[in-house]
Amino acid sequence: MDWSSFWGVLWYTLVIFAFIAYLVVLFMILSDLFRDHKLSAGWKVLWIIALVIFPYLTAFVYILARGQGMAERSHSAAVAAARSQEQYIQHAAGQASPAHQIATAKSLLDAGVVSQEEYEVLKSKALAAA
Known part of the structure; x- marks a missing residue:
């Protein structure tokens, strides 16, 4: 890493940003894979292996192929968490x-x-x- 050059620092910053962005997308994809109960275990393993071998390409393909279902599963999980929290608060506060x-x-x-x-x-x- 060449810290004396502005372009070297800019390139390093861009690489770090891309890596962190990929990690965020990777964890979103992995959590979606384990949240999806309709997808078989074999397909889940294939997606994970593909994420390891071709990381960025597989992430883009996954989002294009399963993005709509990913959003629906995320929404249903958020609704379930909110409902559970509401029930807990009502139970703890007492009716x-x-x-x-x-x-x-x-x-x-x-x-x-x-x-x-x-x-x-x-x-x-x-x-x-x-």
């Missing part, structure tokens, strides 16, 4: 019964924190959720 929500709203009304109209809105929401 209050409508009677408990109305009692809490009544105590807020008695304390003067909410008005009668706000109490009625809270009460109707609690009853609607039941």
